[in-house]
Amino acid sequence: MGRNLIVGDIHGQYSLLMEVLDKAAFSPCDDTLYASGDIADRGRDSARVIRFLMSLPSCRPVLGNHDVWLESFLLDDARPPVWMESNGGRMTAASYIEERISKEEKAMHGSWVRSIPLCICTEKYIVVHAGIPMGFDEDDLLHMSEVLRNRGDAMTPQEKDFMWDRGYISSAISYRDSGRIYNHNRLPLTTDKRIFVGHTPLPKPFISDRYHLAAVDTGAGHDGGHLTVMDMDTLEFWESSPAAL
Numbered sequence: 001m002g003r004n005l006i007v008g009d010i011h012g013q014y015s016l017l018m019e020v021l022d023k024a025a026f027s028p029c030d031d032t033l034y035a036s037g038d039i040a041d042r043g044r045d046s047a048r049v050i051r052f053l054m055s056l057p058s059c060r061p062v063l064g065n066h067d068v069w070l071e072s073f074l075l076d077d078a079r080p081p082v083w084m085e086s087n088g089g090r091m092t093a094a095s096y097i098e099e100r101i102s103k104e105e106k107a108m109h110g111s112w113v114r115s116i117p118l119c120i121c122t123e124k125y126i127v128v129h130a131g132i133p134m135g136f137d138e139d140d141l142l143h144m145s146e147v148l149r150n151r152g153d154a155m156t157p158q159e160k161d162f163m164w165d166r167g168y169i170s171s172a173i174s175y176r177d178s179g180r181i182y183n184h185n186r187l188p189l190t191t192d193k194r195i196f197v198g199h200t201p202l203p204k205p206f207i208s209d210r211y212h213l214a215a216v217d218t219g220a221g222h223d224g225g226h227l228t229v230m231d232m233d234t235l236e237f238w239e240s241s242p243a244a245l
Contacts, residue, residue: 002030004232006127006214008205009036009064009198011221012043012091014052016240023238024229028056034120034232036198037064037129037163041088042221042245046070047095050109063116063149064129064198065163072152074110088221114151118162121145125232126191130199131168133161138191169200172211188212196232201225205237219243 005024010017026033033056040046053059061067069089072078083089096106120127121142132141136158149159171186181187188211189195195212201219205228214235219225220243230237 002027002032004032004034004125006034006036006196006216006230006232008216008218008228008230009038009201009221010040010043010049010227011038011066011088012040012046012049012095013220013227013240013243014043014045014048016043016220016227016243017049017052020227020229020238020240023240024231026229032058032060034125034127034196035059035061036127036196036216037062037116038066038198038217038221039064040070040092041066041083042091043088043243044091044098045095046092047099047101047109050112051099051105054109054112060120060127061116062120062127062129063113063118063163067113067116068152068155068163071110071113074106074113117145118149118159119145121193124193126189126193126195128195128197129163130161131165131197132189132195133158133165134167134186136189138189138193163199166200168195168211169197169206169213169215172208172213172215173206175210176206176208194232196230205230205235207235221245 039049069083119141167186175181191212196214198217201217206215216228216230218228220227223245225243227240228237
C-alpha cells in the first residue's frame with residue numbers, strides 16, 4: 001500500500017524537488033503526493049515543476065498565494081509588478097521561455113492550476129496553505145474543499161485567508177514556547193485530523209499535537225532554506241540540500 005507524502009512550498013525548485021523525493025524513495029505509481037502550495041516563483045524552474053506535478057498519477061496540491069499570480073499569468077498572461085519584481089514572477093515567466101512551453105501547454109498548465117482547491121479534507125488530513133481562517137470549524141473546511149473557488153480579485157476575504165493568514169500557526173508556536181494559548185480567537189481546531197500547512201518558512205518542520213498541526217515550509221524559496229517532504233502518517237521527513245537563489 002502506498003504512502004501519503006506532502007511536500008512543502010516548492011517555489012520553482014525542480015532540482016531540490018527531485019533530490020528530496022529521491023531521499024524519500026517516492027514512488028509515483030504507489031504514493032500520493034500532496035503539496036502545501038506556492039509551487040512556483042523565486043526558483044528558476046517553475047515550468048518544469050508544474051509539468052512534473054501534472055504528470056503524476058496522484059498529486060494533490062492546495063492553492064498558495066503565489067499560485068494565484070501564477071494562474072493569472074498562465075491563463076491571462078497577467079504580469080503585475082508586485083509579482084514580477086518583488087515575488088519571483090520574473091523567474092517563472094522566464095522558465096516558460098527557457099522550456100519553450102507552447103501556448104497550448106501553457107493553457108493546460110493554467111487549467112490545472114485553476115483546478116487546485118483552497119483546502120483538502122480527507123478522513124485523516126486537512127491540508128491548507130497558510131492556516132485555518134478565523135472562526136472556521138471542520139465542517140466549514142469540508143465545505144470549502146468541495147466548492148470551486150473564486151478567481152483573482154473576486155476572491156472573498158475568507159478565501160484569501162487560506163493563503164495568507166498565519167494566525168493559526170502563530171498561536172501554535174506561542175503555545176509551544178509559553179505553554180499558554182495567547183489568542184482565544186485562535187483556539188486549536190476541534191478535530192481528530194492532522195492539519196498540514198506551508199506558507200510560513202521555518203528552519204525545520206514544526207509539529208504541534210495540541211493544535212493538530214504539521215508545518216512543512218522550510219524555506220525553499222529563500223537562500224539557505226530547504227525543501228521538505230513528510231510522511232503524513234508517521235511524520236518522518238526528508239530535507240533537500242540548501243536552496244540557492
